[in-house]
Amino acid sequence: xxxxxxxxxxxxxxxxxxxxxxxxxxxxxxxxPRPANVIGRIASGNALVVEHQPGPITGAMGWRKSQxxxxxxxxxxxxxPEGEEAExxxxxxxxxxxxxxxxxxxxxxxxxxxxxxxxxxxxFTHVRxxxxxxxxxxxxxxxxxxxxxxxxxDANDALFNLQDWTDMYNSAFAGEWEHxxxxxxxxxxxxxxxxxxxxxxLDQGTNPVVLALCHLxxxxxxxxxxxxxxxxxxxxxxRRRKEGIGESMLREAMIRLRTAGARSATIRxxxxxxxxxxxxxxxxxxxxxxxxxxxxxxxx
Numbered sequence: 473x474x475x476x477x478x479x480x481x482x483x484x485x486x487x488x489x490x491x492x493x494x495x496x497x498x499x500x501x502x503x504x505p506r507p508a509n510v511i512g513r514i515a516s517g518n519a520l521v522v523e524h525q526p527g528p529i530t531g532a533m534g535w536r537k538s539q540x541x542x543x544x545x546x547x548x549x550x551x552x553p554e555g556e557e558a559e560x561x562x563x564x565x566x567x568x569x570x571x572x573x574x575x576x577x578x579x580x581x582x583x584x585x586x587x588x589x590x591x592x593x594x595x596f597t598h599v600r601x602x603x604x605x606x607x608x609x610x611x612x613x614x615x616x617x618x619x620x621x622x623x624x625x626d627a628n629d630a631l632f633n634l635q636d637w638t639d640m641y642n643s644a645f646a647g648e649w650e651h652x653x654x655x656x657x658x659x660x661x662x663x664x665x666x667x668x669x670x671x672x673x674l675d676q677g678t679n680p681v682v683l684a685l686c687h688l689x690x691x692x693x694x695x696x697x698x699x700x701x702x703x704x705x706x707x708x709x710x711r712r713r714k715e716g717i718g719e720s721m722l723r724e725a726m727i728r729l730r731t732a733g734a735r736s737a738t739i740r741x742x743x744x745x746x747x748x749x750x751x752x753x754x755x756x757x758x759x760x761x762x763x764x765x766x767x768x769x770x771x772x
Contacts, residue, residue, distance in 0.1 A: 478565045481519040481532060488529040489521065492552045494693040501584045502550060503604055503762060504691055520565060522558040531558030533566075539652045543577030546570050551581055559590055567594040567769060578770045585763030596767035600649060600744050605758035606696060607737040610730040613757070616720040621676050624724060627667035631678055634660055640672075640680045644707035649744055662704075669701075669732070671725055673717065681709045682717050684725040688734055701729035701737040706749070719752055726756075 481489070496502035522531035531553040538545045548566055553559035563581075570579050581591060585601065607613075618624065625631050638659040645651040662685060663670040669686040685705035690698045703725060708718045726737055739758060741750035 477523055477525060478520050478561050479523060481521045485519075485521050485529055485532070489519070489532045489552065492529070492532060492554055493550065495554070496552055497693045498695075500695070500762060502552065503764070504694060520562065522553070522561045524557075530554045531562055533562050537576065538650065540577075540650055545650070546576045546579045547582070548579065549582040551583060556590065560593075563591050563594040563596075567596070570771065576771055578768050581767045582764050583767060585765045589767075591767045594769070596769045598765050599768045600742070600766040602764045602766065603741045603743060603750060603760050604762040604764070605739050605741060605750065605753050606761040607726070607756070607758045608697065610701065610726055610734055610737060613723055613726045613730060615727060616716065616723050618673055618717060618720045618724075619715060622673040622681065622717070624671055624673050624721075626672075627663040627670040631674060632672075633678070633680075634663075636678075636680055637663075637672060637683060640709055641683060641705065641707060644683075644709060649742060669725070669729060671721065671728070673721055679709075681712045682721045683707050684721045686725050686729060688729055688732055696738070697735035699734050701726060701734035703737060703739040706739065713747075718749075719756060722752070722756055 493502060497504065518536065519532060519534045521529045524530050533548050533551050535546055535548050538547055548562075551562065553562055566579055566581060570576065579596075580599070581596065582602075583591060589598075627637075634656050638654055638656045641659065642653050666687050669688055671684045671686070672680040673682045675681050683705055684703060687702045687704060688699050689702055691700060694700070703722065706718060706722055706725075708721075722739075726734070729737070737758070738761075739753050741753060743750065
């Protein structure tokens with residue numbers, strides 16, 4: 473009888489993994505990790521596949537390690553199964569292999585939020601919920617003026633300061649769940665890919681008080697109007713919160729991306745955040761498109 477086996481992925485598995493990923497996107501059971509990131513994980517060996525022998529690959533799972541206040545977390549994402557058999561094979565690996573193969577505090581899996589919760593059979597518990605919110609159209613986005621003491625620049629501007637942006641980002645997210653300190657190198661790698669769409673509002677001392685870091689992407693197998701404005705980071709310095717600056721900057725980013733051709737927009741929100749940022753996004757016309765629940769299993 474054929475059996476399902478889990479093995480480390482190889483670059484030759486890329487076509488099968490892309491096929492599974494595309495099918496889940498069309499079924500609205502996956503978010504859209506950037507294609508280059510998925511293939512990069514496969515090439516580096518940071519992924520697993522489920523192989524039905526003899527037969528095709530039926531599942532895949534990528535991973536990365538994150539240093540958090542709770543210790544090293546092994547995050548399993550994207551999670552790409554075709555059917556229950558592949559899903560259970562991946563859960564079984566997640567519940568057993570990392571314990572002996574790595575040194576971390578816990579394993580976390582990101583799963584679409586409509587169940588069924590097979591993962592609970594393997595000792596995982598629900599710890600957090602995230603949303604992907606979409607704005608179907610951008611034609612009606614209207615500007616909202618920023619305070620007069622602020623000026624908006626992008627990462628091509630002479631006033632762009634990599635360390636200032638990094639420090640402001642780290643300060644704004646301090647204390648948030650699963651946040652770890654970003655380095656200037658990390659910030660550079662992000663903004664260099666889309667400097668025109670990475671924005672900051674500077675005060676009169678040229679200090680950044682709000683960041684909106686975005687990408688403009690055209691994605692295959694995706695139901696959203698293309699290209700998509702992906703607002704990856706929106707954050708406001710603690711000293712300038714409650715002034716409406718976040719909403720103004722979000723509108724500014726969407727207008728700039730619309731001018732560059734974007735037809736829809738996406739942003740993500742942590743439902744457990746004390747700032748309840750999803751309320752701001754809903755007020756600007758975003759609606760819940762996809763819910764992810766994060767499941768965790770502590771490592772003994």
